[in-house]
Amino acid sequence: MFRYRTFCIAAAAALAACAGNAPRGGKPTPAPKADDPSSALYQRLDEDSRRYEAGLALARSGETERAQAEMKAALDDLRTAATECARVAECDQQRFVAGFDSLLRAGIGSHADSVVEGDTGATTPEATEEAGEGSPIVTAMPALGRSITLLKGRELGDIIALNGPVKAALEEWLTQYRPNLITAYENYQYLRYQMWPEYEKAGLPEALLFGMLAKESGGKVHAVSRSGASGPLQFMYATGVRFGLGNVDGFDQRFDPRLAARANAAYINEQLAIFNNNLELVIGAYNGGEGAMQRRAGRGESASGFWSPEVYGSVSQETREYVPMVLAAAWLFMHPERYNLEFPKVAAKPGSITLKRPASIAELTVCLGQDGNAHDGWFRTLRNLNPQLDPQQQEPAGARVVVPQRLEKVYERDCAGGRWPQLAAELHEAIVPAPPPVSLAQSRAPAKAHAKGRIYVVRKGDTLAAIARRSSGCAVREIAAANGLRGPNYPIKPGQSLKVPECAR
Structure with missing residues (x-):
C-alpha cells in the first residue's frame, strides 16, 4: 500500500528541519558561482523537484505506478543530495528546506493527496510511523535534518499553537x-x-x-x-x-x-x-x-x-x-x-589564529576593522567565541584565539604587523586619569562617598550588582573600583572578601 501524502510528509519531516533562511515569496535564489562546489547539488535539487512535480502530474492523470516510481526516485536522489549538502561548508541547506516545503505544498490538496491503490483511508501503524523517526527516509538523513523540528516524536510545528x-x-x-x-x-x-x-x-x-x-x-x-x-x-x-x-x-x-x-x-x-x-x-x-x-x-x-x-x-x-x-x-x-523575513547568510565556519604579538580581544577588534562584518565589527563575535578571555587583558604571543575562519587571512594581512595593531595598542595603552583622592572628593561632594566601609564575604550566587543593591547606596562601579575589579563582568567568586565603601547616591 502506498500513500502519496504519507510520502510527502515523511520527506518534509526529514528536511523541513534545516530551518533557517529560505527564499522569500518563492523568489529564486541567485545562482551560485561557477566554481562553487555546491552548484552541482543545487542543480540536482532543481532537477529532482521538476521530476517530483512531473510525478504529481502523472498521479493526477491516474498513472499511479509511474507516478509512484518517479516521485520515489526524485525524493531518494534529493535525500542523497541534501545529505551531501550537510557536509559541504558552502552549501546552503535552507535551499533544500525551501525545495521540500514547496513539494509538500504541491502535493497537499491534489489528487496525489487522496487515497490510491485500494487504500480504505484508515491510518495504519505503518503510515503513522512513516512520518516519524522510524521512517527509512528520515533515518537516512543527517541527524541535523531529523532532529530540528522533532520533539519527542512530534513535529514542533504541530506543537506550537499559533494562538x-x-x-x-x-x-x-x-x-x-x-x-x-x-x-x-x-x-x-x-x-x-x-x-x-x-x-x-x-x-x-x-x-x-x-x-x-x-x-x-x-x-x-x-x-x-x-x-x-x-x-x-x-x-x-x-x-x-x-x-x-x-x-x-x-x-x-x-x-x-x-x-x-x-x-x-x-x-x-x-x-x-x-x-x-x-x-x-x-x-x-x-x-x-x-x-x-x-x-x-x-x-x-x-x-x-x-x-x-x-x-x-x-x-x-x-x-x-x-x-x-x-x-x-x-x-x-x-x-x-x-x-517576509530574511535571515542573513553568515559564513560562520570556526577557525583560529595564533598571536604573533601580544594582543587583547579589544585590540584585535580594532585591527580587524569591519572586514566581512560591516554591521558592527567583531568585538561581540570574538568575545562569544572566547568567553574565558578578559577582553581588555592582553594575551601573549603564541596564544590561540578562536575566530571565524574567514578572519584568519584578515589577521595575517592586517594584524600580524603594520599600522593597525600599532594603533590598536596605542589606544589600548591610553592612560585614563585617576579619580581625585577621597579627601578631595569629600570636600567637593561631601554627600557622594565616605571613607568608612566594611568587608563583605562573597557567597554562592552573589553578583556584584546584587551586593551593590544591598549596600549603603553604592553603585557597582564604586565597589568594583574599591576592589580593582574590571568590567564589564566584574568577576567574583564565593569566599572572596570585598571592600564595600559607604556611599550616598
Missing part, C-alpha cells in the same frame, strides 16, 4: 524587535557549532534552542540580568550548579556556550518528563521556576495546559510574555519565508 499570544509575539519580533532577532540569529550562527550538537544529542529541536537563546540573551554569551542570571541561556547560579555549571579556575561555566546548551537541554528534558511533554509548561518553568509551575498546572498526564485560564491567568506577566516570545522566535526560525 493570540503567539501571533502577538510574532508581530513583536517582526517589528520593534526585528533588529534583536536578526542580531540573535547572527550571534547564534557563530555559536552553533558549539551549542547545536548538545541539543542534537539530547534529541531536542534546534528551533527551540534558537527561540530560547533569542529571548534570553540575544546570543550575547556574557549577558547578566539584574537578578544575576548569566550566560547565553541565563542560568541562575544554583540552577547552573544543579546542571553541572560550576566555577573552574575562576571561570563561571554559565558563560560557556557548549556547557550552557548541554545544561539547558538537560533541564528541558527533565521538565518534559515532569510535565508530560507539554512544551509551553516547560518553557514557563524555565522562566518562572519549575516549583511554581507545578503548583499552578500540576504534573504528569493530569497537568493543565499553559493556555488554560487557571494557568495562564495565574503566572506572572513576565512569564505570560516569555513563553509566546520563545515559541514565536522558534517558529520564525523554521518558517521565515512565511513572514
Whole structure:
C-alpha cells in the first residue's frame, strides 16, 4: 500500500528541519558561482523537484505506478543530495528546506493527496510511523535534518499553537524587535557549532534552542540580568550548579556556550518528563521556576495546559510574555519565508589564529576593522567565541584565539604587523586619569562617598550588582573600583572578601 501524502510528509519531516533562511515569496535564489562546489547539488535539487512535480502530474492523470516510481526516485536522489549538502561548508541547506516545503505544498490538496491503490483511508501503524523517526527516509538523513523540528516524536510545528499570544509575539519580533532577532540569529550562527550538537544529542529541536537563546540573551554569551542570571541561556547560579555549571579556575561555566546548551537541554528534558511533554509548561518553568509551575498546572498526564485560564491567568506577566516570545522566535526560525523575513547568510565556519604579538580581544577588534562584518565589527563575535578571555587583558604571543575562519587571512594581512595593531595598542595603552583622592572628593561632594566601609564575604550566587543593591547606596562601579575589579563582568567568586565603601547616591 502506498500513500502519496504519507510520502510527502515523511520527506518534509526529514528536511523541513534545516530551518533557517529560505527564499522569500518563492523568489529564486541567485545562482551560485561557477566554481562553487555546491552548484552541482543545487542543480540536482532543481532537477529532482521538476521530476517530483512531473510525478504529481502523472498521479493526477491516474498513472499511479509511474507516478509512484518517479516521485520515489526524485525524493531518494534529493535525500542523497541534501545529505551531501550537510557536509559541504558552502552549501546552503535552507535551499533544500525551501525545495521540500514547496513539494509538500504541491502535493497537499491534489489528487496525489487522496487515497490510491485500494487504500480504505484508515491510518495504519505503518503510515503513522512513516512520518516519524522510524521512517527509512528520515533515518537516512543527517541527524541535523531529523532532529530540528522533532520533539519527542512530534513535529514542533504541530506543537506550537499559533494562538493570540503567539501571533502577538510574532508581530513583536517582526517589528520593534526585528533588529534583536536578526542580531540573535547572527550571534547564534557563530555559536552553533558549539551549542547545536548538545541539543542534537539530547534529541531536542534546534528551533527551540534558537527561540530560547533569542529571548534570553540575544546570543550575547556574557549577558547578566539584574537578578544575576548569566550566560547565553541565563542560568541562575544554583540552577547552573544543579546542571553541572560550576566555577573552574575562576571561570563561571554559565558563560560557556557548549556547557550552557548541554545544561539547558538537560533541564528541558527533565521538565518534559515532569510535565508530560507539554512544551509551553516547560518553557514557563524555565522562566518562572519549575516549583511554581507545578503548583499552578500540576504534573504528569493530569497537568493543565499553559493556555488554560487557571494557568495562564495565574503566572506572572513576565512569564505570560516569555513563553509566546520563545515559541514565536522558534517558529520564525523554521518558517521565515512565511513572514517576509530574511535571515542573513553568515559564513560562520570556526577557525583560529595564533598571536604573533601580544594582543587583547579589544585590540584585535580594532585591527580587524569591519572586514566581512560591516554591521558592527567583531568585538561581540570574538568575545562569544572566547568567553574565558578578559577582553581588555592582553594575551601573549603564541596564544590561540578562536575566530571565524574567514578572519584568519584578515589577521595575517592586517594584524600580524603594520599600522593597525600599532594603533590598536596605542589606544589600548591610553592612560585614563585617576579619580581625585577621597579627601578631595569629600570636600567637593561631601554627600557622594565616605571613607568608612566594611568587608563583605562573597557567597554562592552573589553578583556584584546584587551586593551593590544591598549596600549603603553604592553603585557597582564604586565597589568594583574599591576592589580593582574590571568590567564589564566584574568577576567574583564565593569566599572572596570585598571592600564595600559607604556611599550616598
